[in-house]
Amino acid sequence: MSDxxxxxxxxxxxxxxxxxxxxxxxxxxxxxxICMLIDREPRPLYPILERNNFSYETTxxxxxxxxxxxxxxx
Amino acid sequence: MQRKLxxxxxxxLSIPLRFFLTAPVFAMLAGxxxxxxGPQALSVRWSPITLALTHLLTLGFLTMSMTGALIQLxxxxxxxxxxxxxxxxxxxxxxxxxxxxALTCAFLFFSxxxxxxxxxxxxxxxLGLLGACLIGMWRMKADNATFAAxxxxxxxxxxxxxxxxxxxxxxxxxxxxxxxxxxxLHAAWGLVGWVGLLVIGVAYQVVPMFMVTHMYPxxxxxxxxxxxxxxxxxxxxxxxxxxxxSRSILSVLVVAVLGLFAVITIGLLWKRKRRVPDTTIxxxxxxxxxxxxxxxxxxxxxxxxxxxxxxxxxxxLGVLFIVGFGYSVINGMLYKIVPFLIWYHLQTRLADIGMxxxxxxxxxxxxxxxxxxxxxxxxxLSMVLAAIFPEQLARLAxxxxxxxxxxxxxxxxxxxxxxxxxxxx
Numbered sequence: 275m276s277d278x279x280x281x282x283x284x285x286x287x288x289x290x291x292x293x294x295x296x297x298x299x300x301x302x303x304x305x306x307x308i309c310m311l312i313d314r315e316p317r318p319l320y321p322i323l324e325r326n327n328f329s330y331e332t333t334x335x336x337x338x339x340x341x342x343x344x345x346x347x348x
Numbered sequence: 349m350q351r352k353l354x355x356x357x358x359x360x361l362s363i364p365l366r367f368f369l370t371a372p373v374f375a376m377l378a379g380x381x382x383x384x385x386g387p388q389a390l391s392v393r394w395s396p397i398t399l400a401l402t403h404l405l406t407l408g409f410l411t412m413s414m415t416g417a418l419i420q421l422x423x424x425x426x427x428x429x430x431x432x433x434x435x436x437x438x439x440x441x442x443x444x445x446x447x448x449x450a451l452t453c454a455f456l457f458f459s460x461x462x463x464x465x466x467x468x469x470x471x472x473x474x475l476g477l478l479g480a481c482l483i484g485m486w487r488m489k490a491d492n493a494t495f496a497a498x499x500x501x502x503x504x505x506x507x508x509x510x511x512x513x514x515x516x517x518x519x520x521x522x523x524x525x526x527x528x529x530x531x532x533l534h535a536a537w538g539l540v541g542w543v544g545l546l547v548i549g550v551a552y553q554v555v556p557m558f559m560v561t562h563m564y565p566x567x568x569x570x571x572x573x574x575x576x577x578x579x580x581x582x583x584x585x586x587x588x589x590x591x592x593x594s595r596s597i598l599s600v601l602v603v604a605v606l607g608l609f610a611v612i613t614i615g616l617l618w619k620r621k622r623r624v625p626d627t628t629i630x631x632x633x634x635x636x637x638x639x640x641x642x643x644x645x646x647x648x649x650x651x652x653x654x655x656x657x658x659x660x661x662x663x664x665l666g667v668l669f670i671v672g673f674g675y676s677v678i679n680g681m682l683y684k685i686v687p688f689l690i691w692y693h694l695q696t697r698l699a700d701i702g703m704x705x706x707x708x709x710x711x712x713x714x715x716x717x718x719x720x721x722x723x724x725x726x727x728x729l730s731m732v733l734a735a736i737f738p739e740q741l742a743r744l745a746x747x748x749x750x751x752x753x754x755x756x757x758x759x760x761x762x763x764x765x766x767x768x769x770x771x772x773x
Contacts, residue, residue, distance in 0.1 A: 285621050287560055289708055292734050296695075314557060317427050318692065338563060 631680020
């Protein structure tokens with residue numbers, strides 16, 4: 275069964291959000307997903323995800339937060 | 349079991365660092381000029397020595413560091429990659445450095461060939477910067493308040509350089525133009541337009557991000573920069589009209605917009621979510637406080653024109669805006685931007701061998717930045733007083749300026765050495 279790992283990075287000073295998501299990525303199981311909540315769009319993260327074979331989907335929410343869903347590419 | 353992550357190899361760290369390490373050197377030179385010439389450098393706004401001092405700070409420190417930050421932030425904030433970044437940065441940096449040196453010497457020795465040389469280098473620097481930024485920027489929709497303000501700031505920079513070139517031609521007698529009005533326009537576009545708009549745009553991102561505050565109110569961030577830009581255009585156009593009153597009303601509106609930005613920034617910092625001691629926050633308070641003081645002084649000058657005509661008045665406005673507002677915020681932000689860049693590059697390089705980057709707080713220790721903040725506070729205080737009492741305090745202010753900017757330079761250099769040492773380990 276696949277798990278969703280919730281990662282709330284709101285209110286954290288850089289580079290803490292990046293450190294936390296990198297930590298989570300390094301242990302993410304096949305079929306699992308990370309759901310990251312952050313108060314700005316994490317542009318420097320995208321090339322890292324692409325280079326390491328992760329897929330992602332960014333949603334800009336009405337409350338000005340961004341939700342990024344990350345999973346392993348099939 | 350942990351997996352090794354692979355990072356994209358970002359452009360070399362030396363690209364932004366060369367701008368950030370050059371800027372404090374020009375601030376030291378400004379201090380040296382103050383020590384050398386003493387009260388002459390702060391006697392009257394029109395003295396060539398004062399103009400040399402002003403450009404060492406505005407071009408050498410403010411524009412040098414803002415250009416380095418802009419090249420970097422465009423990529424991080426809006427995802428615009430500057431084309432041929434290594435070559436562009438080398439050309440812009442080299443030309444800006446030579447232009448500042450040539451312009452300073454041109455003022456000090458009142459040499460026409462040096463003015464021409466400075467204009468040539470400035471054209472190369474800014475055409476390089478604008479060309480590199482605008483190619484990427486014009487393709488994007490300005491739906492981001494920071495991006496929109498950055499774009500307007502770059503347009504303001506073009507206008508500043510154009511007005512500066514025309515004023516220089518008037519100064520060396522090539523064209524006959526009202527030099528006082530031209531200089532006022534050049535100064536307003538350079539300070540309020542280029543410096544003000546860029547700081548406002550960058551603040552929308554970095555204040556909530558690094559200071560962990562709430563966001564700037566959406567309505568304010570959407571309209572502040574564009575209103576300021578429009579007011580500057582109307583104010584400039586009003587110079588062609590005989591109605592002095594409308595010009596005064598427009599300048600009050602410019603002051604109101606800048607004051608609003610300062611008040612909102614202080615409010616956000618005051619109510620920040622994470623209340624840990626942080627030197628950069630102190631720099632932001634000093635910067636926003638100086639901007640408010642500058643706005644207040646400007647209003648006093650409008651209400652009491654006889655006061656605005658004293659030599660100290662214009663100097664005090666300049667000190668509050670350039671050293672108080674501009675220098676403070678850049679000095680403070682360098683303590684966030686440089687450690688972040690070093691951390692990011694270390695993370696990129698060390699990930700290849702399965703290692704983690706060290707804690708960011710070790711790169712520039714809080715204590716080192718904190719002590720330099722107090723030195724900067726003394727610089728600002730002494731410069732404000734020296735604008736009023738140049739005979740007694742100009743040289744002391746110069747010594748303090750050299751000490752504080754040397755301290756900043758050492759802190760940044762040690763951060764660079766930390767990077768090298770972490771890679772060798």
